[in-house]
Amino acid sequence: MALNKTLRPGLIQVRVLNMEESLNFYVNVLGLNEVGRTSDGRVMLKGYDEFDHHSVVLREADEAGFEYVAFKVDSPETLVNFKTATEAFGYPVDEVPANSDQPGFGKRYGFKLCTGHRIELYAEVELADQRPMVLNPDPWVEMPRGMRAQRFDHVLLYGPNIAEAERYFTEVLGMYAPEICNTPDGKRFATWLTSGNKAHDVALVEYDKPGKMHHFAFLLQDWNEIGNAADVMAKNGVKRDVGPTRHAITRGQTIYMWEPSGNRIETYCGGYTAYPDNPVRVWDVDEIGKGLFYYEGELIPSFLQIVT
Amino acid sequence: MQQYEITYKETGDKFYCKEDESLLACMRRNNNGPVQIGCFGGGCGRCKVQILEGEYHKFKKMSRAHISEEDEKQGIVLACCIKPRGSITVTTAPN
Ligand code: FES
Ligand SMILES: [Fe+2]
Numbered sequence: 001m002a003l004n005k006t007l008r009p010g011l012i013q014v015r016v017l018n019m020e021e022s023l024n025f026y027v028n029v030l031g032l033n034e035v036g037r038t039s040d041g042r043v044m045l046k047g048y049d050e051f052d053h054h055s056v057v058l059r060e061a062d063e064a065g066f067e068y069v070a071f072k073v074d075s076p077e078t079l080v081n082f083k084t085a086t087e088a089f090g091y092p093v094d095e096v097p098a099n100s101d102q103p104g105f106g107k108r109y110g111f112k113l114c115t116g117h118r119i120e121l122y123a124e125v126e127l128a129d130q131r132p133m134v135l136n137p138d139p140w141v142e143m144p145r146g147m148r149a150q151r152f153d154h155v156l157l158y159g160p161n162i163a164e165a166e167r168y169f170t171e172v173l174g175m176y177a178p179e180i181c182n183t184p185d186g187k188r189f190a191t192w193l194t195s196g197n198k199a200h201d202v203a204l205v206e207y208d209k210p211g212k213m214h215h216f217a218f219l220l221q222d223w224n225e226i227g228n229a230a231d232v233m234a235k236n237g238v239k240r241d242v243g244p245t246r247h248a249i250t251r252g253q254t255i256y257m258w259e260p261s262g263n264r265i266e267t268y269c270g271g272y273t274a275y276p277d278n279p280v281r282v283w284d285v286d287e288i289g290k291g292l293f294y295y296e297g298e299l300i301p302s303f304l305q306i307v308t
Numbered sequence: 309m310q311q312y313e314i315t316y317k318e319t320g321d322k323f324y325c326k327e328d329e330s331l332l333a334c335m336r337r338n339n340n341g342p343v344q345i346g347c348f349g350g351g352c353g354r355c356k357v358q359i360l361e362g363e364y365h366k367f368k369k370m371s372r373a374h375i376s377e378e379d380e381k382q383g384i385v386l387a388c389c390i391k392p393r394g395s396i397t398v399t400t401a402p403n
C-alpha cells in the first residue's frame with residue numbers, strides 16, 4: 001500500500017523478561033510463527049500473512065521494552081539516498097552488515113532519533129520459508145492460531161521533541177501525518193505517521209523520558225476477529241488493558257493487552273484509507289480521550305501514562 | 309486454603325491474600341493497599357510498593373528499569389511479581 005519510497009515498518013526488536021512465557025504468548029495466543037533462533041538466543045517471529053523472513057524479534061533481558069524498529073524502503077538506491085539525507089538532517093548513521101544479527105536481512109542503516117529511539121532502514125530481506133501462497137493462492141497455508149495476527153502493523157513511541165521526529169519522518173522518509181494532536185498553545189502532543197494508505201505506520205507521543213514504547217500492534221482481519229481475539233485473551237488469562245473498542249483517531253478497532261513481560265500489545269483492524277492529499281485531521285489535547293476511546297468517550301486514566 | 313494477612317501501613321487497614329495470588333491481585337480484589345495497576349507482568353513498574361515486614365516469595369522477574377538490586381534489599385518490589393508467605397506490612401514505595 002505504500003505510496004512512497006518508504007514501504008513499511010518491517011522489523012521490530014523488543015526485550016522480554018521471560019522468554020518462555022512471552023514466547024508462549026506470541027506464538028500460541030497471538031498466533032505468530034516462530035522462524036528460528038539466533039546464536040545469541042533471540043527468537044525470530046512473523047505473522048502468517050507476511051512474506052519477509054521475520055518481523056518481530058524477542059530478546060530476553062532484565063527489563064522489558066523497545067530496542068528498535070526498522071523500515072523497509074523500496075530499493076538499494078533509496079537506502080543510500082536516505083542514509084545521506086539522514087546525516088544531512090543531523091543524525092549520525094551506523095551500518096549493520098547484511099546477514100549479521102538479523103538473519104535474512106540485507107545491510108541496515110541505523111541512527112538515534114531525537115526521541116531516543118533507534119530507527120533502522122533496509123532495502124533487502126529474504127523471503128520467509130513459511131509465506132503466503134502466490135499461485136492461485138488460498139488465504140492461508142496453515143490454519144492460523146489463536147488471535148490469528150496477520151502481520152506487524154505499527155508502533156507507538158514516547159519521547160521528547162516529537163515535532164522534530166515528525167519532521168524527520170516526513171522530510172527524509174517521505175511519510176505524512178493524516179492525523180495530529182496539539183496542545184492549547186499549538187505544540188505537537190501526538191502525531192500519527194504513514195508511508196502509504198494505512199492510517200498509521202508509526203505514532204509518537206510527547207514525553208519527557210526518551211526511548212519509551214507505549215505499544216506495538218498487529219493487524220487482524222476485521223471486527224469479528226477482534227471478538228475472536230477477546231475470547232482467546234480471556235481463555236488464556238491474558239491481562240487486558242483496554243477494549244474491545246474503537247479509536248476515533250485512525251478509526252481502527254482494537255484491544256490492548258499486556259504480554260507476560262509487561263509490553264503492551266495491540267490487536268488492531270480497520271482504520272480509514274489515508275491519502276497524502278487529504279486534509280490533516282486535528283485533535284485538541286483535551287479531546288484526546290474520545291479520540292483514543294470513541295465508545296467510552298473519555299480517557300482511561302492509566303492508558304497514556306504506562307509505558308515500557 | 310492458606311491466607312496471609314496484609315497490613316497497609318498508611319491506613320492500618322488489614323485484608324487477606326490467598327496463597328496462590330500475587331500481592332497486586334490481592335490489593336485489586338480488596339480494593340485496598342497502595343494499588344496502582346499496570347501490566348501484571350513486572351515490566352511497567354506501575355505497581356511498585358515497599359514491604360516493611362514479613363516473608364514473601366518473588367515468583368516473577370522484575371524489570372531492572374524499575375527495581376534495582378539496592379531496592380530489592382530494602383523490600384521495594386513490584387506487587388505483581390511477589391506472593392506473601394506470611395503476614396506482611398506494605399507501604400507506598402519511596403520515589
Ligand atoms: S503492574 Fe506492571 S510491573 Fe506490576
Ligand atoms: Fe496502535
